[in-house]
Amino acid sequence: MKNIIIAKKMSQIRVAFLVALIFSLALFKQTDFSHVSAVYAAGEEDDEDENGDSEDISNDLYQPDDTGFVDYSGDVDIYTGKPVIESEDKVSNSSFVSLKDGSSYDRENGMFVYTLESGTFSSSACDGMVLTDQVNLVVDGTYNVAMYCDGRRLDGIPAYVSEPGTYVVITWDNVSENQILTFQIVEKTTGRVNQYIIPQGFTVKTVYFNSELQKNSFGSVDMTKEGLYEITYTCSATGVDYFLNVSTDHTPPNVTFEGLDSDNKAKGPVTIRGLQQGDKVYVLRNDDESSKINSQNQITQDGRYHVTVVDSAGNSVSRDFVIMIYLNVKGVFFLSLIIVLIIALLIALYISRKRLRVR
Numbered sequence: 001m002k003n004i005i006i007a008k009k010m011s012q013i014r015v016a017f018l019v020a021l022i023f024s025l026a027l028f029k030q031t032d033f034s035h036v037s038a039v040y041a042a043g044e045e046d047d048e049d050e051n052g053d054s055e056d057i058s059n060d061l062y063q064p065d066d067t068g069f070v071d072y073s074g075d076v077d078i079y080t081g082k083p084v085i086e087s088e089d090k091v092s093n094s095s096f097v098s099l100k101d102g103s104s105y106d107r108e109n110g111m112f113v114y115t116l117e118s119g120t121f122s123s124s125a126c127d128g129m130v131l132t133d134q135v136n137l138v139v140d141g142t143y144n145v146a147m148y149c150d151g152r153r154l155d156g157i158p159a160y161v162s163e164p165g166t167y168v169v170i171t172w173d174n175v176s177e178n179q180i181l182t183f184q185i186v187e188k189t190t191g192r193v194n195q196y197i198i199p200q201g202f203t204v205k206t207v208y209f210n211s212e213l214q215k216n217s218f219g220s221v222d223m224t225k226e227g228l229y230e231i232t233y234t235c236s237a238t239g240v241d242y243f244l245n246v247s248t249d250h251t252p253p254n255v256t257f258e259g260l261d262s263d264n265k266a267k268g269p270v271t272i273r274g275l276q277q278g279d280k281v282y283v284l285r286n287d288d289e290s291s292k293i294n295s296q297n298q299i300t301q302d303g304r305y306h307v308t309v310v311d312s313a314g315n316s317v318s319r320d321f322v323i324m325i326y327l328n329v330k331g332v333f334f335l336s337l338i339i340v341l342i343i344a345l346l347i348a349l350y351i352s353r354k355r356l357r358v359r
Contacts, residue, residue, distance in 0.1 A: 097238050100201035101127045103181075105238050111138065114180050116171060118143040123169075127181035128199035130244055132188055134162035145171045145180070161185065164192070164314065189247045191315040196221040196244065198233050205232045205241065223248050249313040253279055257307070257319050264321040269300045278312035299323065 096113070097105045103114045103126065111122040119141010125131055139145060139157050147154045149165040161167060164187050169180040186192050197220045198204055207214040207221055208230040221231055231244040255274040259266045272281065275297055283291040283299065284306040293299055299307070302323045310316040 099126070099235070099237050101181075101199070103127070105235070105240075107238070111136070112181075116141065116143050116180075117173075121145060121169065121171070121180050123181060123183070125181075125183040126199050127183070128197065129183045129242075130193060130196055131183065131185055132244070132246060133185075134160045135167070135183060135185065136160045143171055144173065145169065164190075186246060187313060188245075189249050189313050191248065191250045191311075191313040193246070193248065194222075194224050194250070196223055196231065201237060202233050202235050202242070205234050207231050224250070226250055249311075250315060252315045252317045253309045253311045255279075255309050255317060257321065260321050264319070266321060266323045267326050268323075269298045270305075270321060270323060272297045272299075272307070272309065275309070276311065280310045282308045282310070302326065 095107050097107065099105055099112070103112045105111075106113050106122070109122070111124055112126040114121045114123075119139070122138040122140070124136040137147075137157055137160060145157060146169070147157055147161075148168045148170075149161070149163065154161075157169075162185065164185050166182065166184045168182045171178055171180055184192065198218075204216055204218050204221065207216065208228075209225065210227045211230075221229070223229055226248050228247045229245070232241055233244075234241045253274070253276070255272055257270055258273055259268055259270040272293060275281070281293055281297075283293060285291040285301070285303045287304065287306075289303075291299070291301070291305075299305060300323075302325045304320075304322050306318065306320050308316055308318040
């Protein structure tokens with residue numbers, strides 16, 4: 001009898017336990033844990049942002065366009081395919097850091113060093129960089145080296161260059177010729193850059209256009225729209241940030257060439273109208289002779305001409321035309337003078353002959 005009572009109580013306990021378990025499960029399903037605050041150990045930071053999304057810098061930056069294409073030239077994770085953003089504590093702290101273009105960065109002097117067979121060439125600009133400031137240069141060793149600016153060879157290697165233009169540095173030996181680097185210096189307001197392709201081994205951090213943050217494209221920046229661009233990009237190997245702040249102006253000079261007919265021929269002076277302060281006029285006569293316009297912005301001498309007008313932003317407009325042989329004011333004056341001299345000479349001869357007859 002006693003055993004029967006114990007068995008009944010055990011059965012009741014099991015039933016009560018099962019009921020409690022079922023009730024607990026039902027309550028668990030109805031509970032909303034979305035507002036439960038997480039607890040972190042001392043010194044541990046929350047890996048989620050205010051919206052509950054995990055912080056992932058590369059995910060925020062790695063945004064493809066509408067076609068799914070992502071313009072990026074840096075390192076990517078082989079498993080996720082996302083950009084590798086190195087933290088500052090992972091960046092090398094050595095004095096010289098090797099870069100992807102074959103050069104090394106001298107932290108102490110802030111120079112990019114290109115090692116050659118018989119020396120080194122150092123520059124404060126790396127290959128492919130666009131700047132608005134001067135670029136410092138150092139040649140160390142004995143080797144053939146030359147620098148060109150917009151196709152014009154400079155006299156030796158200066159200590160620095162600051163004139164706007166595209167610079168190319170080359171070296172050569174008896175066998176071959178090699179380009180060391182190229183860079184571009186532009187004005188604060190420029191029309192020379194339509195797209196900035198970031199140098200190899202560098203990554204765009206931020207781009208502001210007219211003070212508005214733009215979508216990050218990592219490897220290049222489209223600069224076809226006119227306005228103020230503020231670009232910050234960093235060297236992946238050194239962690240050093242670089243800045244390019246320029247206003248783009250892609251509008252060519254609004255000038256006209258007066259005196260030309262529909263066939264681009266003139267029977268008199270050609271006048272250039274609409275020149276602004278800072279505009280430069282390059283005149284090439286008969287294919288190989290440099291010339292200039294006069295104080296009235298005119299070209300008066302006959303010949304074949306190729307004229308280019310370049311504004312302060314680097315935009316240009318060109319015109320080819322021919323000035324036919326004609327009598328200008330000077331020509332008329334000298335012709336009249338010659339005729340007068342001839343008439344005077346004839347009169348003098350006539351008077352002389354008449355006097356001889358009288359005698």
